[in-house]
Amino acid sequence: MQIATSPKVLGQILKSFRLQKGLNQHQAGELVGLTQAMVSRIERGESNARIDTLFRLLAALGMEMIVQSKGTGRDSSDGEKW
Amino acid sequence: MQIATSPKVLGQILKSFRLQKGLNQHQAGELVGLTQAMVSRIERGESNARIDTLFRLLAALGMEMIVQSKGTGRDSSDGEKW
DNA sequence: TGAGTTTATGTCGATAAAGATATAATTTGA
DNA sequence: TCAAATTATATCTTTATCGACATAAACTCA
Numbered sequence: 001m002q003i004a005t006s007p008k009v010l011g012q013i014l015k016s017f018r019l020q021k022g023l024n025q026h027q028a029g030e031l032v033g034l035t036q037a038m039v040s041r042i043e044r045g046e047s048n049a050r051i052d053t054l055f056r057l058l059a060a061l062g063m064e065m066i067v068q069s070k071g072t073g074r075d076s077s078d079g080e081k082w
Numbered sequence: 083m084q085i086a087t088s089p090k091v092l093g094q095i096l097k098s099f100r101l102q103k104g105l106n107q108h109q110a111g112e113l114v115g116l117t118q119a120m121v122s123r124i125e126r127g128e129s130n131a132r133i134d135t136l137f138r139l140l141a142a143l144g145m146e147m148i149v150q151s152k153g154t155g156r157d158s159s160d161g162e163k164w
Numbered sequence: 165t166g167a168g169t170t171t172a173t174g175t176c177g178a179t180a181a182a183g184a185t186a187t188a189a190t191t192t193g194a
Numbered sequence: 195t196c197a198a199a200t201t202a203t204a205t206c207t208t209t210a211t212c213g214a215c216a217t218a219a220a221c222t223c224a
Contacts, residue, residue: 115213116213117212117213117215119212119213119215120211120212120213123211129210130210130211131211131212132210132211132212135211135212
């Protein structure tokens with residue numbers, strides 16, 4: 001489970017998932033209609049992609065985005081951290 | 083915990099969090115340098131905002147984005163769903 | 165009903181993403 | 195070491211975000 005805190009960190013997460021699936025940038029791009037160049041720029045946090053582009057990449061890699069209150073992680077067995 | 087599957091769903095999630103914090107669109111926008119108009123368009127999924135804009139909104143609402151493999155939810159007490 | 169608040173739409177200019185394509189740079193493996 | 199594969203950059207055009215307004219529409223409440 002990875003917490004994305006910036007476009008750059010998000011790009012690194014996407015890259016690690018892509019590698020886990022054994023895909024190169026060209027293949028990952030083909031799955032979602034992105035050029036290899038765009039995949040490269042997004043992974044390096046150079047692109048600051050749009051939301052729909054991110055969702056397409058997430059879907060292609062079998063990933064999902066979860067949005068929650070900060071500090072709601074599974075390891076916060078207590079619940080008074082607010 | 084909310085799973086965002088599209089810009090539109092993401093917008094609805096953002097809206098619910100904003101309301102939970104008792105903010106109107108103008109106030110939420112001021113926290114991150116977005117106009118009320120932009121907040122409206124993003125929440126309605128009409129804008130398809132950029133990643134950095136999303137991160138700014140998340141931060142302002144005290145939220146965080148988690149990216150994980152599909153089906154890695156906390157309720158999958160077993161771990162062999164892959 | 166009507167004023168005040170909140171949200172939705174509209175326009176315009178500037179900036180950046182994205183598609184297409186090419187090519188350099190890097191990495192990998194024989 | 196060298197060729198192939200992979201990744202990083204570059205340029206050009208099209209399109210969309212975003213800030214800045216302005217204003218319409220919807221909602222709240224006395």
